[in-house]
Amino acid sequence: MKKIVLGVVCLAIMAYGVLHFSMPEKTTPRLNQFFSKQIKDVQLIQDWLKHTQQHQLLLVDVIQPVNPKQTAAYVEYIKQRIEFNQQNIQRLKLSHYRSKAFKEIQQLEIHALQQWNNIHQSNIVDAFEQQQRLLDLPIAEFEQLDTAARYALQQQEIIVLQRLQQLVQQNSDYVADIDHSLLGDWLDYHLMQHQIHPIVAEWQEPSSTAIHSRSEELQDLQLYKRFQPNTDEYKYIKALLTQLWHVEHPASSNLVTANPRPVSYADQSEKEFLIPTDAPKAEKLKQLIKMQNDRVTRLLSAQLREAFFKEDKN
Incomplete structure (x- = not known):
């Protein structure tokens, strides 16, 4: 068994050596990435670029409602916003991330929009159609979900920016x-x-909302x-x-x-x-x-x- 394992390792080393000397010089650093931490950094940066570009396609200003008015016109306006948010959810699902961090951010953002749509539907649309009145919106509940998504995104964005700084300092061919x-x-x-x-998530540092x-x-x-x-x-x-x-x-x-x-x-x-x-x-x-x-x-x-x-x- 040990001889078999040793033989496989030797073959792998020989194969890498052949590729190292036979492939073009510019291609070799890309091959080396698979044997280093850099490939994960590159995937994280790629996911961040995907996320940034995807958010440019979202319909803007469709999450927070305006001050409620007890009118049918306001309810129709909220219905339209729910539809816009539903389109945003579908657009968010279009991105296929490779890093765990951005997969989690994607799910947090989708969940926040879904919950906000549920709140709009039950407290405004359904309540008005059934009782001709609007119910109070549990804003704090939504803001906690929204803050969790934005907090997670900021933490990953800081990591991505620091990784890019390292690539600049290393004069990486990615940013050459x-x-x-x-x-x-x-x-x-x-x-x-x-x-x-x-x-900063409110449940981590409640004092963060205080005036500077x-x-x-x-x-x-x-x-x-x-x-x-x-x-x-x-x-x-x-x-x-x-x-x-x-x-x-x-x-x-x-x-x-x-x-x-x-x-x-x-x-x-x-x-x-x-x-x-x-x-x-x-x-x-x-x-x-x-x-x-x-x-x-x-x-x-x-x-x-x-x-x-x-x-x-x-």
């Missing part, structure tokens, strides 16, 4: 054709946002300061973020200057970004930040999908 400076800034920005806006203390506000500012981008795109975003922090926390702000200048790409050398006296309001700043980041996200998402699904097209 992507601008490392832009990708690095994009990864740092999204990891920072997860730190500033953690999705002054110390937490200053911690957020320190995260902004530690974010040191290399590209014009994210130097501009950092400037906007710093302005936004001062607009939202005027009591903590002590960086107003006598002769402020609006921040632009030309301000790259400044160590501190100063808020101008005529600064836009918070919503306008948030919109500018989102527009700038979305533009980069669209570009990099397309490049990452091209890189990580290249073999699937061959």
Whole structure:
């Protein structure tokens, strides 16, 4: 028996050696992945890219109801939202994930939508048709389900971003054709946002829903300061973020200057970004930040999908 096992092992090693020397140089790293941890990381990143793309196909703004009105028109409106959510469920089922983590996230998201549809149907549609009145919605029950799904997604997204950072540092062939400076800034920005806006399950830390203390506000500012981008795109975003922090926390702000200048790409050398006296309001700043980041996200998402699904097209 030992001789048979030893013979099988020797044959496997010989087969790998033949493939290693006979296959093209660019193909060999792909072969090595099956003998390393990297293949699982790649599958996780692929699942995250699938998930991100799939959610772009969902019908937006169909989960939370508007303030209920005791009218038949409102009930018809809720029926339409139930149908939209049912379509969302079918679209979520289209993705076939390979990693356990994203399979679980998929089930959590589907379950949350199904339960919300059940609540809408029984408390609004059925109740109105049977009793001509609406019942109270158990919002807390749904929010717990929704939070569980969003919490699980955030935890996996953090892992994926960290894995991508490692691939950039290793100069992996997966990201060799992507601008490392832009990708690095994009990864740092999204990891920072997860730190500033953690999705914490209420049953784990009930105090997380409390209003930020002054110390937490200053911690957020320190995260902004530690974010040191290399590209014009994210130097501009950092400037906007710093302005936004001062607009939202005027009591903590002590960086107003006598002769402020609006921040632009030309301000790259400044160590501190100063808020101008005529600064836009918070919503306008948030919109500018989102527009700038979305533009980069669209570009990099397309490049990452091209890189990580290249073999699937061959």
